[in-house]
Amino acid sequence: RKQVVVIGLGRFGSEVAKTLYQEGHDVLAIDNDERRVQEMAGHATYPVKADATNEAALRELGVPNFDVAVVAIGNDIEASIMSTVLLKTLGTAHIVARARDPLHGRTLERVGANVVVYPEQETAERVARSLFQPHVLDYIELAPSFGVSKVRLPEAFNHMTLKQAGLAGPRDKYGLAVLAVRRGKEIILLPSEEERLQSGDLLLVAGRDELLEKFSAS
Amino acid sequence: RKQVVVIGLGRFGSEVAKTLYQEGHDVLAIDNDERRVQEMAGHATYPVKADATNEAALRELGVPNFDVAVVAIGNDIEASIMSTVLLKTLGTAHIVARARDPLHGRTLERVGANVVVYPEQETAERVARSLFQPHVLDYIELAPSFGVSKVRLPEAFNHMTLKQAGLAGPRDKYGLAVLAVRRGKEIILLPSEEERLQSGDLLLVAGRDELLEKFSAS
Ligand SMILES: Nc1ncnc2c1ncn2[C@@H]1O[C@H](COP(=O)(O)OP(=O)(O)OP(=O)(O)O)[C@@H](O)[C@H]1O
Ligand SMILES: Nc1ncnc2c1ncn2[C@@H]1O[C@H](COP(=O)(O)OP(=O)(O)OP(=O)(O)O)[C@@H](O)[C@H]1O
Known part of the structure; x- marks a missing residue:
């Protein structure tokens, strides 16, 4: 039983959170969109509304205690990068981040992401x-x-x-x-x-x- | 050597088009966003600006001659569905469509999509x-x-x-x-x-x- 924080609850992030929760792990699911947080009710341990680029908010939520984080913000490159920097600052041992394109991905690696994924591109290659x-x-x-x-x-x-x-x-x-x-x-x-x-x-x-x-x- | 029409050139669609083109197939790559069409230069056989919900435009582009189509519009559900209906009308034998969620996917199947894919959800399960x-x-x-x-x-x-x-x-x-x-x-x-x-x-x-x-x- 592990503890994971998932940041960003769009299609990708919400599915990561739900799958981990169903596998029996503790999932802190963060989004600053109230609606998305509500949609996670019953699908994650703690769905919570917060701005993941706000260090104080992350500390308050106990994020320093998590070893693993998934940054699932896909479109807002700045928020994706800043959130990754904060997670690294707070001591997250393993960070998986989703990237919009190779430059975004390289930047995420530079600021501390251990693994970068490209959901649309990966599936596109499989489909093709x-x-x-x-x-x-x-x-x-x-x-x-x-x-x-x-x-x-x-x-x-x-x-x-x-x-x-x-x-x-x-x-x-x-x-x-x-x-x-x-x-x-x-x-x-x-x-x-x-x-x-x-x-x-x-x-x-x-x-x-x-x-x-x-x-x-x- | 096959002929494929790809509709929608976001991250998913552009990667499908590029991969097929690199594999030696003929790719008609359609988007109504000029910028996205230009980004495809050199990465597809015919990158073209068009509205994929416009039947006359699709006929003019020779879409009735294509056996295979990929509908890669992810967010505009209406455009995704209408485009699929048109492809079916024009006689496309095999349609792969990307869906935002299961209800969207079921609808696409109803209107003629042979295969429905969920890029974000698929990758999310693998990551989790x-x-x-x-x-x-x-x-x-x-x-x-x-x-x-x-x-x-x-x-x-x-x-x-x-x-x-x-x-x-x-x-x-x-x-x-x-x-x-x-x-x-x-x-x-x-x-x-x-x-x-x-x-x-x-x-x-x-x-x-x-x-x-x-x-x-x-
Ligand atoms: N600073 C932030 N703090 C918390 N959540 C954020 C922040 N910025 C964006 N998000 C959330 O991240 C989620 C994913 O963002 P994205 O822009 O990738 O949306 P999406 O296209 O719906 O995602 P997907 O492609 O996974 O469906 C959104 O639900 C958004 O509210
Ligand atoms: N009626 C239409 N005709 C042609 N192209 C369209 C039409 N409607 C949307 N598109 C195009 O489909 C593409 C994909 O749309 P979508 O809303 O999924 O954007 P996206 O989030 O950038 O995609 P992705 O998740 O693949 O990166 C966009 O480039 C958009 O311009």
């Missing part, structure tokens, strides 16, 4: 990359040009074994390793090449990105 | 979940409570074999399967239990979420 790969549900990069994808089985492979499908390993037709298969509620780790695939299966597939693309385009 | 798991760099859910994490090797396991570390498989101490190890530029798929781990290694680990948490908290 998945736009023409409807079978690919998720992806982790393991190395440049090499990753692991969660892929919906293309219809063409229904009823084939991994071997028949050319998916029996990196030396097989598609050059991919199927690390797991999820079928309904069941998870099959490291399936054998005799595993018979079924429509609706989700596959965890590792391999070079261009090979993954060829396979998911089937 | 990774806040207290500094070793976990990425995660794919395979089933509820079961996933695959990309994890930085905790220092405590430096120089141990997978077997010595208790990571030799789901029946071993940590109950996890190590599917791959990345060491520098090298990727070892399905490592043997004799594989000796080194500080700096990235592990692809599969298992129940609470077991993953125990391991990454080491």
Whole structure:
């Protein structure tokens, strides 16, 4: 059970606060917009109206006692930066701040943010990359040009074994390793090449990105 | 090489357009704010100033010829919905729309959006979940409570074999399967239990979420 202060309760900040609260942590949720504070009722431990660029207000709220803070102010660059400076001054060990653009992000790092996130840009890249790969549900990069994808089985492979499908390993037709298969509620780790695939299966597939693309385009 | 129309060039839309353009696709990037259109110069095939709620303007721009559209208007709910309705009318086969909240999202689906995304909320959940798991760099859910994490090797396991570390498989101490190890530029798929781990290694680990948490908290 940890204690986190979240500053700024727009879409990003309120969702951070709600998720942390649901995970059982103590969340002090700050915004200077009364309406946003009220919307957090029941979704955070302490929703409170305050100006996060006011050092006295932050001290009064006990912010020096928090180890972790998330600065979720996205548009008001000045408030985002000043709030981060204050958190650093008050001894916050770990600060995650959201930035509008790379210059804003670099500035936040300079004044003490440990982690900078770009919510719109991150999601945009995911959307752009998945736009023409409807079978690919998720992806982790393991190395440049090499990753692991969660892929919906293309219809063409229904009823084939991994071997028949050319998916029996990196030396097989598609050059991919199927690390797991999820079928309904069941998870099959490291399936054998005799595993018979079924429509609706989700596959965890590792391999070079261009090979993954060829396979998911089937 | 595909053709995509992106409507709305804020942080989300401009990044979608830029990413698609860099991947070699043809991108028609529309915004009714002249400044935003100019910022796209060199980053999209055709950056153009237009009101996306104006059917005649969209026809004139050849939008009926595009199969895929991304509606990236985040704040003006009315414009977002009307633009989606128009795209549907003009025959766009696949529409991805960004929504401000679930009600907005449901409405977009009703009027023809095939996929709805929530950039701020998606990133917020990722940030909240990774806040207290500094070793976990990425995660794919395979089933509820079961996933695959990309994890930085905790220092405590430096120089141990997978077997010595208790990571030799789901029946071993940590109950996890190590599917791959990345060491520098090298990727070892399905490592043997004799594989000796080194500080700096990235592990692809599969298992129940609470077991993953125990391991990454080491
Ligand atoms: N000095 C401040 N003190 C406290 N809260 C602030 C301060 N300045 C801005 N905020 C709050 O930060 C929140 C997020 O600000 P932002 O300008 O990013 O709004 P937003 O676009 O609604 O956010 P999102 O993109 O997350 O939906 C707002 O609710 C705003 O009231
Ligand atoms: N009717 C319209 N026609 C064309 N463009 C529009 C229309 N309405 C809004 N836009 C554009 O959509 C873009 C995104 O709008 P939004 O209100 O989400 O701004 P934003 O907060 O800057 O976006 P982001 O969160 O992606 O940074 C803006 O650049 C705006 O000019």
